Amino acid sequence: MEVFDTDDPRFLPPGDMPARIASWYRERGLTAPDGPAETVRAIVESLAAAFAAAVATAARLSGVDVTTVHMVGGGCRNTLLCQLTADRLGRPLLAGPVEATALGNVLLTARATGLVDGDLEALRALVADRFPATRYVPSGAMVSW
Numbered sequence: 001m002e003v004f005d006t007d008d009p010r011f012l013p014p015g016d017m018p019a020r021i022a023s024w025y026r027e028r029g030l031t032a033p034d035g036p037a038e039t040v041r042a043i044v045e046s047l048a049a050a051f052a053a054a055v056a057t058a059a060r061l062s063g064v065d066v067t068t069v070h071m072v073g074g075g076c077r078n079t080l081l082c083q084l085t086a087d088r089l090g091r092p093l094l095a096g097p098v099e100a101t102a103l104g105n106v107l108l109t110a111r112a113t114g115l116v117d118g119d120l121e122a123l124r125a126l127v128a129d130r131f132p133a134t135r136y137v138p139s140g141a142m143v144s145w
Helices: 017-027 035-062 079-089 100-112 120-130
Strands: 069-071 092-094 135-136
Touching: 017 035, 035 100, 069 079, 079 092, 079 135, 100 120
Parallel strands: 069 092
Antiparallel strands: 092 135
16 A cells, blocks of 8 residues: 655644545545555554654764664554554664653653662663563565665
């Protein structure tokens, strides 16, 4: 299935997203997803493609060779999204923790008040020890950047 442009402004406001997605496909002469399962698959495939493209752009602009990608937040609970993203990246992906922002805020506050100590790497190690990431490796062909 063709992926759709998740950055298209039509997808920003709330509302009937399946109809807008179907419209995006039809406007381009493509077969629109048929039913909820195909629509969800199109969304997950399109998000994975967008994530991989964003990582490739960041790597190109920064000149940094990305060897592993970390995905945090609610999306990292979606095993299909994580696997498809790793496949499109052609690189391993570490998923988790889900509440990375909250954990970071708690740890920095705890460090500022003297409850924990250590540098950034020590705090990251503490999180990794308590909230181990799930590793996804590419199962498809590597995408060239």
